Amino acid sequence: MSHEEWLRYRKLGIGGSDAGSICGLNPYSSAIAVFQDKTQKEAEEKEDNEAMRQGRDLEEYVARRFMEETGKKVRRANAIYGHPDHDFMMANVDRLVVGENAGLECKTASAYSADKWKDGHIPESYEIQCHHYMAVTGADAWYIACVVLGKEFIWRKIERDEETIQMLIDIESDFWQNNVKADKMPAPDGSKAAEELLQKYYGSSEPEKMIPLVDFDEKLERRAEISDLQDKLEKEKKQIEQEIKVYMEDAEMAVSDLYRVTWKSVTANRVDSKQLKADFPEIYKQVLKQSESRRFTVKRAERA
Numbered sequence: 208m209s210h211e212e213w214l215r216y217r218k219l220g221i222g223g224s225d226a227g228s229i230c231g232l233n234p235y236s237s238a239i240a241v242f243q244d245k246t247q248k249e250a251e252e253k254e255d256n257e258a259m260r261q262g263r264d265l266e267e268y269v270a271r272r273f274m275e276e277t278g279k280k281v282r283r284a285n286a287i288y289g290h291p292d293h294d295f296m297m298a299n300v301d302r303l304v305v306g307e308n309a310g311l312e313c314k315t316a317s318a319y320s321a322d323k324w325k326d327g328h329i330p331e332s333y334e335i336q337c338h339h340y341m342a343v344t345g346a347d348a349w350y351i352a353c354v355v356l357g358k359e360f361i362w363r364k365i366e367r368d369e370e371t372i373q374m375l376i377d378i379e380s381d382f383w384q385n386n387v388k389a390d391k392m393p394a395p396d397g398s399k400a401a402e403e404l405l406q407k408y409y410g411s412s413e414p415e416k417m418i419p420l421v422d423f424d425e426k427l428e429r430r431a432e433i434s435d436l437q438d439k440l441e442k443e444k445k446q447i448e449q450e451i452k453v454y455m456e457d458a459e460m461a462v463s464d465l466y467r468v469t470w471k472s473v474t475a476n477r478v479d480s481k482q483l484k485a486d487f488p489e490i491y492k493q494v495l496k497q498s499e500s501r502r503f504t505v506k507r508a509e510r511a
Contacts, residue, residue, distance in 0.1 A: 216287065218245055220383075221241075221245075222339075229378060229379060237396050239398055242392060269315065270311065273313075273362055277350075277362065279307075281311050290342065301313045309349055310341075310346055311351070316356065317355070329351060333351060338365070338368065341367050341372060349364075349365045392404055406500065410500075459472075
């Protein structure tokens with residue numbers, strides 16, 4: 208199928224790369240983001256970046272290195288697999304291992320991520336991804352291979368764990384039925400995706416509508432504590448920066464064994480909107496762009 212068809216098809220279920228996010232194990236994504244992806248009407252392609260491009264381009268290289276290191280043979284799986292009992296669980300796997308009931312997941316990582324693979328460790332999000340593939344395909348094991356760019360090649364074998372697979376099925380079933388199918392947003396997690404989704408669902412307020420605020424006093428007290436702490440930390444951070452600036456004087460760069468600090472002169476050109484409005488009111492009206500959002504504020508109630 209074409210890439211556009213694949214984007215539309217992946218909305219019909221949960222794939223391996225979604226599993227870690229739904230389980231809260233992916234540091235770069237969340238259940239909210241997956242919900243947004245599955246429920247938006249148009250298939251939206253995520254913005255490509257260099258890491259994604261290298262991951263795709265190096266997949267074949269990782270597969271070849273795996274064969275060289277292990278003596279095993281792998282083949283492409285030119286199909287999207289579906290779970291026999293849970294049709295929302297899908298798998299678009301990198302490779303299948305010839306002669307074994309197993310597959311291979313190919314990864315790349317930067318040298319800065321090498322510690323996540325040391326001592327036989329596998330990043331949790333990737334491990335749950337492989338268990339998702341085992342759940343869907345019925346495989347007995349799954350291999351994962353990773354090229355840590357400029358440093359090393361790593362491969363591991365993950366044995367099928369029925370307890371983990373059943374837990375994963377339960378979590379994904381609950382998410383699919385009670386969130387995606389019910390069109391009900393998962394619990395907020397503080398992510399940018401959650402904020403965007405709240406703006407989408409509740410983008411405008413109803414004037415004069417007021418409801419009782421029930422069971423949130425404790426959370427709002429905690430919010431006030433966090434705000435106070437943020438203010439103190441921000442002031443401390445600024446003080447440190449100012450001390451370094453005094454030390455640097457007119458130097459553009461300062462270096463130590465651990466850090467490299469720059470304080471560069473930067474020239475920026477910005478439109479003076481007040482001047483534009485005063486001197487060219489008609490042009491100002493033409494270029495004026497209206498946007499709507501909701502401002503969230505918290506004030507302590509006045510006690511009688």
